[in-house]
Amino acid sequence: MNKFKRLEDQLRELTAIPSPSGFEEPMIKYMYEKAKAYGIKAEVDSLGNVITSFGASSKGPKIMIIAHMDEVxxxxxxxxxxxxxxxxxxxxxxxxxxxxxxxxxxxxxxxxxxx
Incomplete structure:
Protein backbone atom coordinates (compact mmCIF):
# COMPACT_ATOMS: atom_id res chain seq x y z
CA MET A 1 0.00 0.00 0.00
CA ASN A 2 1.47 3.36 -0.93
CA LYS A 3 1.88 6.02 1.76
CA PHE A 4 -0.86 8.27 0.37
CA LYS A 5 -3.44 5.46 0.36
CA ARG A 6 -2.46 4.58 3.93
CA LEU A 7 -2.81 8.23 4.98
CA GLU A 8 -6.19 8.48 3.24
CA ASP A 9 -7.39 5.32 5.01
CA GLN A 10 -6.22 6.63 8.39
CA LEU A 11 -7.93 10.00 7.83
CA ARG A 12 -11.17 8.27 6.81
CA GLU A 13 -10.98 6.13 9.95
CA LEU A 14 -10.37 9.17 12.17
CA THR A 15 -13.08 11.33 10.63
CA ALA A 16 -15.64 8.52 10.93
CA ILE A 17 -15.40 8.63 14.74
CA PRO A 18 -18.12 10.87 16.16
CA SER A 19 -16.62 13.24 18.74
CA PRO A 20 -18.59 16.46 19.16
CA SER A 21 -17.48 18.77 21.96
CA GLY A 22 -18.31 17.24 25.31
CA PHE A 23 -18.69 13.73 23.86
CA GLU A 24 -15.12 12.86 22.87
CA GLU A 25 -14.95 9.45 24.61
CA PRO A 26 -14.86 7.36 21.37
CA MET A 27 -11.95 9.46 20.05
CA ILE A 28 -10.10 9.32 23.37
CA LYS A 29 -10.41 5.53 23.37
CA TYR A 30 -9.32 5.30 19.73
CA MET A 31 -6.23 7.49 20.21
CA TYR A 32 -5.20 5.68 23.40
CA GLU A 33 -5.61 2.21 21.86
CA LYS A 34 -3.86 3.22 18.63
CA ALA A 35 -0.84 4.51 20.58
CA LYS A 36 -0.70 1.29 22.60
CA ALA A 37 -0.95 -0.80 19.42
CA TYR A 38 2.15 0.99 18.10
CA GLY A 39 3.97 0.35 21.38
CA ILE A 40 3.84 4.00 22.41
CA LYS A 41 3.48 4.89 26.09
CA ALA A 42 0.06 6.51 26.56
CA GLU A 43 -2.14 7.74 29.38
CA VAL A 44 -5.42 9.60 29.69
CA ASP A 45 -5.55 12.38 32.28
CA SER A 46 -8.56 13.50 34.32
CA LEU A 47 -9.61 15.98 31.61
CA GLY A 48 -9.60 13.33 28.87
CA ASN A 49 -6.32 14.40 27.25
CA VAL A 50 -4.40 11.54 25.66
CA ILE A 51 -0.73 12.03 26.53
CA THR A 52 1.92 10.04 24.70
CA SER A 53 5.68 10.08 24.61
CA PHE A 54 8.34 8.13 22.81
CA GLY A 55 12.02 8.52 22.15
CA ALA A 56 12.39 10.57 25.33
CA SER A 57 15.98 9.44 25.79
CA SER A 58 16.97 11.06 22.50
CA LYS A 59 19.47 13.91 22.76
CA GLY A 60 17.83 15.81 19.92
CA PRO A 61 15.26 18.58 20.20
CA LYS A 62 12.01 17.85 22.01
CA ILE A 63 8.78 18.28 20.07
CA MET A 64 5.27 18.64 21.44
CA ILE A 65 2.18 18.23 19.28
CA ILE A 66 -1.21 19.44 20.49
CA ALA A 67 -4.46 18.80 18.60
CA HIS A 68 -8.18 18.87 19.22
CA MET A 69 -10.01 15.54 19.46
CA ASP A 70 -13.44 17.12 19.31
CA GLU A 71 -15.42 18.44 16.38
CA VAL A 72 -18.20 20.94 15.99
Whole structure:
Protein backbone atom coordinates (compact mmCIF):
# COMPACT_ATOMS: atom_id res chain seq x y z
CA MET A 1 0.00 0.00 0.00
CA ASN A 2 1.47 3.36 -0.93
CA LYS A 3 1.88 6.02 1.76
CA PHE A 4 -0.86 8.27 0.37
CA LYS A 5 -3.44 5.46 0.36
CA ARG A 6 -2.46 4.58 3.93
CA LEU A 7 -2.81 8.23 4.98
CA GLU A 8 -6.19 8.48 3.24
CA ASP A 9 -7.39 5.32 5.01
CA GLN A 10 -6.22 6.63 8.39
CA LEU A 11 -7.93 10.00 7.83
CA ARG A 12 -11.17 8.27 6.81
CA GLU A 13 -10.98 6.13 9.95
CA LEU A 14 -10.37 9.17 12.17
CA THR A 15 -13.08 11.33 10.63
CA ALA A 16 -15.64 8.52 10.93
CA ILE A 17 -15.40 8.63 14.74
CA PRO A 18 -18.12 10.87 16.16
CA SER A 19 -16.62 13.24 18.74
CA PRO A 20 -18.59 16.46 19.16
CA SER A 21 -17.48 18.77 21.96
CA GLY A 22 -18.31 17.24 25.31
CA PHE A 23 -18.69 13.73 23.86
CA GLU A 24 -15.12 12.86 22.87
CA GLU A 25 -14.95 9.45 24.61
CA PRO A 26 -14.86 7.36 21.37
CA MET A 27 -11.95 9.46 20.05
CA ILE A 28 -10.10 9.32 23.37
CA LYS A 29 -10.41 5.53 23.37
CA TYR A 30 -9.32 5.30 19.73
CA MET A 31 -6.23 7.49 20.21
CA TYR A 32 -5.20 5.68 23.40
CA GLU A 33 -5.61 2.21 21.86
CA LYS A 34 -3.86 3.22 18.63
CA ALA A 35 -0.84 4.51 20.58
CA LYS A 36 -0.70 1.29 22.60
CA ALA A 37 -0.95 -0.80 19.42
CA TYR A 38 2.15 0.99 18.10
CA GLY A 39 3.97 0.35 21.38
CA ILE A 40 3.84 4.00 22.41
CA LYS A 41 3.48 4.89 26.09
CA ALA A 42 0.06 6.51 26.56
CA GLU A 43 -2.14 7.74 29.38
CA VAL A 44 -5.42 9.60 29.69
CA ASP A 45 -5.55 12.38 32.28
CA SER A 46 -8.56 13.50 34.32
CA LEU A 47 -9.61 15.98 31.61
CA GLY A 48 -9.60 13.33 28.87
CA ASN A 49 -6.32 14.40 27.25
CA VAL A 50 -4.40 11.54 25.66
CA ILE A 51 -0.73 12.03 26.53
CA THR A 52 1.92 10.04 24.70
CA SER A 53 5.68 10.08 24.61
CA PHE A 54 8.34 8.13 22.81
CA GLY A 55 12.02 8.52 22.15
CA ALA A 56 12.39 10.57 25.33
CA SER A 57 15.98 9.44 25.79
CA SER A 58 16.97 11.06 22.50
CA LYS A 59 19.47 13.91 22.76
CA GLY A 60 17.83 15.81 19.92
CA PRO A 61 15.26 18.58 20.20
CA LYS A 62 12.01 17.85 22.01
CA ILE A 63 8.78 18.28 20.07
CA MET A 64 5.27 18.64 21.44
CA ILE A 65 2.18 18.23 19.28
CA ILE A 66 -1.21 19.44 20.49
CA ALA A 67 -4.46 18.80 18.60
CA HIS A 68 -8.18 18.87 19.22
CA MET A 69 -10.01 15.54 19.46
CA ASP A 70 -13.44 17.12 19.31
CA GLU A 71 -15.42 18.44 16.38
CA VAL A 72 -18.20 20.94 15.99
CA UNK A 73 -21.64 19.48 16.55
CA UNK A 74 -25.22 20.17 17.49
CA UNK A 75 -27.42 19.14 20.37
CA UNK A 76 -31.09 18.24 19.88
CA UNK A 77 -33.27 20.52 22.01
CA UNK A 78 -36.69 19.45 20.72
CA UNK A 79 -38.34 17.00 18.33
CA UNK A 80 -41.44 18.47 16.66
CA UNK A 81 -44.70 16.56 16.24
CA UNK A 82 -43.71 16.11 12.57
CA UNK A 83 -40.33 14.60 13.48
CA UNK A 84 -38.18 17.65 12.77
CA UNK A 85 -35.21 18.18 15.07
CA UNK A 86 -34.67 21.55 16.68
CA UNK A 87 -30.96 21.83 17.36
CA UNK A 88 -28.47 24.16 18.99
CA UNK A 89 -24.92 24.51 17.66
CA UNK A 90 -21.94 23.33 19.69
CA UNK A 91 -18.87 25.13 18.39
CA UNK A 92 -18.42 27.37 15.40
CA UNK A 93 -20.54 25.90 12.63
CA UNK A 94 -21.12 28.38 9.78
CA UNK A 95 -24.90 28.32 9.27
CA UNK A 96 -24.65 28.69 5.48
CA UNK A 97 -23.07 25.22 5.16
CA UNK A 98 -25.76 23.40 7.15
CA UNK A 99 -28.43 23.20 4.45
CA UNK A 100 -28.11 19.85 2.74
CA UNK A 101 -25.43 18.46 5.08
CA UNK A 102 -25.63 14.87 6.26
CA UNK A 103 -25.68 14.51 10.01
CA UNK A 104 -25.19 11.73 12.50
CA UNK A 105 -27.64 11.84 15.41
CA UNK A 106 -26.82 10.02 18.64
CA UNK A 107 -30.05 8.64 20.11
CA UNK A 108 -30.79 8.47 23.84
CA UNK A 109 -29.84 4.79 23.94
CA UNK A 110 -26.47 5.53 22.33
CA UNK A 111 -26.98 4.28 18.79
CA UNK A 112 -26.45 6.57 15.82
CA UNK A 113 -28.95 7.54 13.14
CA UNK A 114 -27.69 8.97 9.86
CA UNK A 115 -29.78 11.60 8.14
Missing amino acids: GMIVRKISSHGFLRVEKIGGIPEKILLGCKVLVKAEKGDFIEG
